[in-house]
Amino acid sequence: MTIAECKLIDLPKFLDSRGNLSFVENYTHVPFEIIRAYWIYDVPGGEKRDGHAYKENQEFIIALSGAFDVTVDDGKNKKTFSLNRSYNGLYIPKGLWRELDNFSTNAFAMILSSTKFDLNDYILDYQVFKALQNYE
Numbered sequence: 001m002t003i004a005e006c007k008l009i010d011l012p013k014f015l016d017s018r019g020n021l022s023f024v025e026n027y028t029h030v031p032f033e034i035i036r037a038y039w040i041y042d043v044p045g046g047e048k049r050d051g052h053a054y055k056e057n058q059e060f061i062i063a064l065s066g067a068f069d070v071t072v073d074d075g076k077n078k079k080t081f082s083l084n085r086s087y088n089g090l091y092i093p094k095g096l097w098r099e100l101d102n103f104s105t106n107a108f109a110m111i112l113s114s115t116k117f118d119l120n121d122y123i124l125d126y127q128v129f130k131a132l133q134n135y136e
Contacts, residue, residue, distance in 0.1 A: 001074060001093045001094060001095040001096050002074045002076075002077070002096075003072045003073070003074045003077050003078070003079045003096065005093045005096075006072050006079070006081070006090060006091060006092050006093070006096065007090070007091050008081060008088055008089070008090055008091075009029055009030070009060070009088060009089055009090075009091055010087065010088045011023065011024055011029055011062075011087045011088055011089065012029075012087075013087040020087075022086060022087040024060070024062070024089070024112065029060075029089075030060040030089075030091060030112060031058075031091065032058045032060075032114040033114065034060075034112045034113070034114070035113060035114055035115055035116055036112075036113040036115065036116055036117060037110065037111065037112050037113070038110075038111050038113070039064075039108060039109060039110050039111065040100065040108075040109040040111070041107070041108045041109070043068075043103040043107060044103070044105075045103060045104060045105040046102065046103065047101070047103055048099065048100070048101035048102070048103075049099065049100040049101065050099070050124075051071075051073075051097055051098060051099035051126065052097070052098070052122050052123060052124050053095060053096055053097045053098065053122075053123040053129050054094050054095070054115075054121050054122060054123070055094060055095070055121050055122075055123065056094050056114075056115055056121050057094055057113050057114055057115040057118075057121050058091070058092065058093050058094050058113070058114040058115075059091075059092045059098075059111055059112065059113055059114075060089050060090070060091050060092075060111070060112040061083065061089055061090045061092065061100075061109060061110070061111050061112075062083070062086060062088070062089040062090075062109070062110045062111075062112075063083035063084055063085065063086065063107065063108070063109060064086050064108045064109070064110050065086070065106060065107060065108040066084070066103065066104040066105070066106050066107030066108060067082065067083065067084035067102075067103075067104045067107060068082075068083055068084075068100055068101065068102055068103045068104065068107050068109060069081065069082050069083070069100070069101055069102040070083060070090055070092075070098055070099070070100055071098065071099045071101070072092060072096050072097070072098050073096065073097040073098070073099075074095075074096055074097075074133070075097070075129065075130050075133035076133075082102075083109075084104075089112075094114075097123075097126065097129050
């Protein structure tokens with residue numbers, strides 16, 4: 001996989017004086033079936049979450065509140081996406097290293113995943129990740 005396959009996706013938004021509404025659906029807004037959802041919160045402002053890659057899992061990351069950056073790395077190139085709107089998210093296919101950092105105070109990250117949690121799917125060491133890349 002390459003970082004070119006990552007993409008920001010706008011979600012539907014309904015604006016209303018009583019409050020706004022957005023939603024996300026399998027295969028309509030994200031290109032996979034959502035199997036798991038998890039969230040990251042209470043990260044001190046400016047802090048970073050350690051990076052990792054997945055062998056099979058795909059992700060869709062939304063900043064439900066606040067802002068943070070997601071840096072995606074395919075072993076050759078890196079690209080940083082700033083997430084700060086609850087009506088768009090970042091699709092990350094399997095096989096890419098990703099790091100979340102630069103959290104604003106009270107940021108809330110929602111991550112939708114294509115697989116159940118499986119520690120064996122994680123690549124936690126960047127050097128191992130680099131060694132697994134097959135560039136011709």
